[in-house]
Amino acid sequence: MNLTSESKVLIQGFCEFISESNIAQMKAYGTNLVAGVNPGFGGQQKYDLPVFDLVEEVVSQFGHIDTTIICVHPYQVLDAALEAIAANIRQIIIISAGVPPLDMVKLLRKTETGETLVIGPNSPGIIVPGKILLGIQPSEFYTPGSVGIVSRSSTLTHEVAWELTKAGLGQSISVSIGSDAIVGSSFLQWLQILDEDDTTEAIVLIGQLGGESEEVAARYITETIDKPVIAYIAGRHAPPTKHWHQSGNLAIVAGRNSNFGTTQSKLTAFETAQIPVAESPRQIPELLKKVMKANE
Incomplete structure (x- = not known):
């Protein structure tokens, strides 16, 4: 890149x-x-x-x-x-x-x-804090540092960055891969980019309901990524019958079980991969500091 x-x-x-x-x-x-x-x-x-x-x-x-x-x-x-x-x-x-x-x-x-x-x-783009802004990310929420953010959400990406900034945790790269039903680059591609980036020491992954990209990412992190990762799933408290158009909800697909694309499916995947999951954006800095300290 x-x-x-x-x-x-x-x-x-x-x-x-x-x-x-x-x-x-x-x-x-x-x-x-x-x-x-x-x-x-x-x-x-x-x-x-x-x-x-x-x-x-x-x-x-x-x-x-x-x-x-x-x-x-x-x-x-x-x-x-x-x-x-x-x-x-x-x-x-x-x-x-x-x-x-x-x-x-x-x-x-x-x-x-x-x-x-x-x-x-449906992406606000990429920001490398202090260096380059590509898109409509609000730069005032970001500060240079070592935490990479990869997200399926848009505005929630900025909220997480602001929570990190307030906690003294600057960011290396922040990217929203988009929240339309079908998007270009994947969590896997960006996890690899962030894992190979010398300025990134830890990664925050922001997922949401629908599809299986979070489950696939959890397996990939276990098998490939050496840096500490924490996750957050947007909409985890949404009613079970709620269909999230922007997250590309493909849960009703032949051959998929009824748990496919649900919050529980994603939480189970991250738990199996031993990846901490924040319950709210405010909890992300606290969890991140813990995993970064444990990785020292």
Whole structure:
């Protein structure tokens, strides 16, 4: 991954998923935003960025682009992402929410054989505190440190970061992989990234109801990750009949038992893997300090 202040960053689209204040915040944080792409508006300026009709025009003028932040309407996301891939952009962050699942399937098939990392959709992006902000994460909640955060939630990611900051536990990287039904990168990919990151000493994983990504992550942590990890499951006190659309609830699938995707299934997986699970965001710093001390 290339997450430095020198990384060249492009924004594809300007709609309700990103605002002028978000762009100003990225610039103030030192993010190297070079241009925007909005077909039909080439040659104009928007939010103090030069606007082009095509991604290839940006590459022609500025050279290789490291990351694109996609903020187009959901049904335009696939075309925007494919255009970025064709321009050899290796990091794609999709802020837009509600991308059609079939479009995401097509996008992920396209990236299977390459090195493109897709974050989102429905993701506030990535922040490396004190270095670079890619997306709409509220930077005021973060402070540089050694705790990596990987999350399926959006706003809860910021809440956890703020709890850590208040407790004197700074963060190395924070990423929300997205909360649409089908997302690009997985917990496993980001656990590996954080495990290999020299600045990360401990990891907080934030999961939520639906799907099996937390159960798979628990097994992966046991088998592969050497750094201390704690978890938190959002919505653990939700009524059993509640269906969480944003978490991609796929519990009713042929061959799955009735416990699939439930809070209990996820808690059992983490308990089996001997990974501490916080009961609330406020408890996360306390648990984290314990596991980090035990790992010294």
